[in-house]
Amino acid sequence: MNTSAQVFILCEDTVHYHFARKYFELLGFDKRKIRGDYNPRGRSSGSGAVFVQTHYEKEVKAFKSKNYLERILIIIIDDDTKDNANNLYQKYNPLPNEAILIFSPVRNIESWFCYIDDGNAIIEDKDNNGNVPDYKSRYRNSKPTAFAKKLKNEICLNGLPENAPSSLHRACSELDRL
Numbered sequence: 375m376n377t378s379a380q381v382f383i384l385c386e387d388t389v390h391y392h393f394a395r396k397y398f399e400l401l402g403f404d405k406r407k408i409r410g411d412y413n414p415r416g417r418s419s420g421s422g423a424v425f426v427q428t429h430y431e432k433e434v435k436a437f438k439s440k441n442y443l444e445r446i447l448i449i450i451i452d453d454d455t456k457d458n459a460n461n462l463y464q465k466y467n468p469l470p471n472e473a474i475l476i477f478s479p480v481r482n483i484e485s486w487f488c489y490i491d492d493g494n495a496i497i498e499d500k501d502n503n504g505n506v507p508d509y510k511s512r513y514r515n516s517k518p519t520a521f522a523k524k525l526k527n528e529i530c531l532n533g534l535p536e537n538a539p540s541s542l543h544r545a546c547s548e549l550d551r552l
């Protein structure tokens with residue numbers, strides 16, 4: 375992994391951004407080389423998924439046009455039970471050697487926070503109505519950087535446990551491509 379690369383994070387809101395930024399800092403990337411773009415309406419209004427979908431192709435083109443630079447493009451989009459990540463892959467599926475990584479929590483980033491917080495391995499299980507639980511209200515006032523630190527320094531220290539959410543395992547597989 376080339377930790378001297380520039381990192382650009384395209385994500386839904388400030389929570390995603392600060393979580394990812396801190397995680398990449400903890401991986402050894404220079405915080406001055408980490409930039410991002412997210413829904414300007416912030417955390418509570420507007421569709422962050424639509425923002426990411428709208429800007430995805432533009433950011434991929436920018437990434438590819440600067441192939442002379444060491445760059446990593448990080449995309450974070452909540453699945454929201456709408457298959458948002460697959461929609462992005464249909465627009466542009468990154469080649470195995472491209473440093474374009476797509477992370478997609480099963481419902482929202484707060485589902486990862488729930489797992490990181492208490493090891494709840496069933497966060498992706500559907501309820502009686504066929505819906506994946508929404509943990510957004512539970513973690514509304516939490517600091518995403520604290521979850522990034524715990525994930526990196528405690529949970530991932532010896533490899534992600536098998537009982538971790540499948541969406542978090544997919545995120546680790548994406549990171550392995552670096």
